[in-house]
Amino acid sequence: MSINPDLAVKTGPLNLKNPVLLASGTCGYGIELQGFVDLEKLGGIVVKGLSLEPRSGNPPPRLMETPCGLLNSIGLENVGVDRFISDKLPALSALDTAVIVNILGDSVRDYQELAGILDQVRGIDAIEVNISCPNVRAGGAAFGSDPDMASEVTAAVRKATSLPLIVKLSPNVTDITLIARAVEHAGADAISLINTLLGMSIDIKARRPVLANTFGGLSGPAIKPVALRMVWQAVRAVNIPVIGIGGIQNASDALEFLLAGAAAVQVGTATLVDPLVSVQILEGIRMYMKETGISDISGLPI
């Protein structure tokens, strides 16, 4: 029996040719990989988080390798939404793959304004809202750490745009299902998770934290079990599509998320180590579907 599995995914109002996306912050603005990775094979690209104004990010060191993981404190360095639109988007949107723009802000207003700007721009297929950022007004707690704040941001962005709206959740919470439900009710078309776990590392020779910023976000294979658990919980808590992220290194990892019920996955840290891995993951998913006789991607969830 030779089936040719159908990998097309409908993530809410967003259609993807397949479920493998590149995660924000680990693929630059996409164009850095052009000519090296065949980006048109992928379901989509989530660009580095954009703010209204350019940001410098945190002082170095910004990176630390940990057991099976990576700590980063890039500090959301980005060129700002205007330069993204003028300098990066033209080449990116020319590609036959979904372009998803990740946004971040210090206030609900920032998010809303960003969404409003992006809503007017051609070549963007969806907005992903990164709510792991500190809410400067609310004393610096992350928007994503509280259902009310998460809901407020989501509603504000929802008002500002008719683009498909993905809200990306922070895993540093007691109950991910509360946040997931809150953003669903506030109008998200889909949720993606997880962002990084908050971690740190200490240099015992220098006797100080390794990262200049003290804390950083933990990503990579180390966090996969936590990510998968949260995706499993979120899938069972909401009725909108869930995009699984966290420690996906190979097709088998990606399949764990798809079997847990994720509609699609994002590959983050693995791309940094192995820039071609996303395409291999896609091939591996196709192989698995052939071998198990599953003809449609929607047949994967257990």
Add this chain to the structure above:
Amino acid sequence: MSINPDLAVKTGPLNLKNPVLLASGTCGYGIELQGFVDLEKLGGIVVKGLSLEPRSGNPPPRLMETPCGLLNSIGLENVGVDRFISDKLPALSALDTAVIVNILGDSVRDYQELAGILDQVRGIDAIEVNISCPNVRAGGAAFGSDPDMASEVTAAVRKATSLPLIVKLSPNVTDITLIARAVEHAGADAISLINTLLGMSIDIKARRPVLANTFGGLSGPAIKPVALRMVWQAVRAVNIPVIGIGGIQNASDALEFLLAGAAAVQVGTATLVDPLVSVQILEGIRMYMKETGISDISGLPI
């Protein structure tokens, strides 16, 4: 300059000959290691969590290896407090090392009763309260996920015993400092953290979760950055001693926690892989103190 560092630790009312303890659930009842590990070299032993009645634990599979980590769903199998006192404690308390009894329950009453029983028993140096267990009355949310519940358990145990009281925190929370402060105010003499992160794994061939219990606790090097961050935060939030736990594999890892301000550390998963490692960790700490000219363990925190 040849210094002989002083490793003795005062953890609240509890005196330890040095800061290296074995973590609950990873050293049986201690006696399993007798004759193999020189337990009297260690600061103390935290025994497997005890309940009022014996518990069977979860059906197998109970274990799954993950990248640099271990998922377990033992389900708190234990012989019950009575058999512990009659069968295990005599040999254990004969050792010249601190015996710390980890307790767990389904209700505040369980905890209180357990503490009351242990309070009457000779040979126990401290009680460690595992508040990562589900509160059966409160719909199954873990005691440790909510400051009020955590505080209630702590206060109840505090009333039932004058033994040194360590409360062991769950990391599956939005803000560890809230829980830390709550149990401090409720009368804890010290806090220990972290317990395991909630995670899961899926068998893509069998198309079902690997663990019979679906979810399990993630431990090992993978979680160290998260553990260290929480210990760092807790140390800065409370005025009682903090015991650091999570992914400690070697002296360098242990030193990161001590430099973060932990008064002592517990070695968990590493003992399962390498039963003699705790003694080596202790030696490594001593070496570091010699090399850096730090003569007293209280001089380690940065």
Add this chain to the structure above:
Amino acid sequence: MKYLDVRGLVVAHGQVGPGTHILGIRAPEIRKGAKPGQFCMIDLKPPGAIDPLLRRPLSIHRVGPKGLLIFMYKVVGRGTALLSQLSPGGSLRILGPLGNGFRIDQSRPGLLIGGGIGTAPLVFLSEAWPKDVEQVAIIGGRTRADIEYAARCLEDTPSRVHLATDDGSLGHKGPVTDLMSRAMEMFEGRSPVVYSCGPGPMLKAVARMAADFNLECQVSLEARMACGMGLCLGCAVPGSRGDDSADSGYLHVCREGPVFRADQVSWEDYPCP
């Protein structure tokens, strides 16, 4: 506690079947106390590495002179795949001997029943078998290549060996239990003790047939392990020790086993993946 944790030199490592390797490690301290049915926890990581985190349990397949321990293993996952890349001359940390081992009943003939890689510990059992006690072995597998090597090992012992394969490429075509009833005749009325190791479904079938014949049956079980020495309680399988002591409803393979009387195991709940 008679086990030890040592660094052992790899003195031999080679393939003996499809995905099946034998690994010879020099570890005299462990070799000394080793009994058939016991196992070791082997750390596959190069020094300084932290993943794969856990050691892997492997049964002692044979022992040799100069402190030699031989293991036979199948590549099934990441750990065994990494292990198979190690060259002789390298070294591995090895903890053992662990577990209880088979209890040889000298008063009765032995019927050894092995399936696939489960034959590994039966070779040690057969080689250590008391001279004056009768012994018959039945080895089964999917296909010829799966059992050829183990069968050859056993043929060098006093055991009378019978073979079965699912595809009939070697010996009887069918499961080992087919041969079990036939073998019974060879014991001329005396009840043998069954010593068995192999995949779950096979053990279950063997246990059932042994019960039908009213035979004592010892089975060597597998479970995922973290410590191998009774610290974590991870290696539970459903069953009961059958003594009056507090009974959790679970047996712990590493410490109370890996060898159990078949009637201690709750076969209906036994996970047969």
Add this chain to the structure above:
Amino acid sequence: MKYLDVRGLVVAHGQVGPGTHILGIRAPEIRKGAKPGQFCMIDLKPPGAIDPLLRRPLSIHRVGPKGLLIFMYKVVGRGTALLSQLSPGGSLRILGPLGNGFRIDQSRPGLLIGGGIGTAPLVFLSEAWPKDVEQVAIIGGRTRADIEYAARCLEDTPSRVHLATDDGSLGHKGPVTDLMSRAMEMFEGRSPVVYSCGPGPMLKAVARMAADFNLECQVSLEARMACGMGLCLGCAVPGSRGDDSADSGYLHVCREGPVFRADQVSWEDYPCP
């Protein structure tokens, strides 16, 4: 994008100093486009392993025939320690050539200044140096053994080589900057371009002295890297490209570097661990 990710055969691997190794990898596709000052990201894990997670950046030390790339590295941590255990005949994934490399100014003499393991890329630079352009090299290190091998490599090039060690065990006793002012005299009034690589404090001192002499100075910087290709923005060092484009206040070593004009770097904030 002219870089590639390939699996390269390790054809040579040996120690050339205390904790210092050279590693020869056959990777013709990468060799072809490689320029002095570029680097590669090397994956040290055996196939199937996931830790250490990240690749390690290493400068191209030399190139050879048949697609040979040679690296010189110092064992400083877990990754390089694991790497040093790899035998010839093994293979490694290697991504490169990455970064911009040195820009050789053919109109001016070159003054190459290397410190310790930082000499690695200067050997490639010296070997690829245009024949008719004058070149002087200054190599410094803590002690004789640290720089002996690199010095020998350079002595096989047309470069005139001057040595300095902190302990005086080879060449001048003192820092490379001592020799820098003396070397200036050799250029008889013509301003050389400085090409430098080494530890942070040395680069800082070299940059300051170059500024004092009003020399163009190119420095090859290090930063912790995850991707090596501009994806993560992790490899920031304080500085400014100096063009009118949006300026974040940071330079990204992997993509905009690793070679920068010394005046692009904000030395006061430069982390010198």
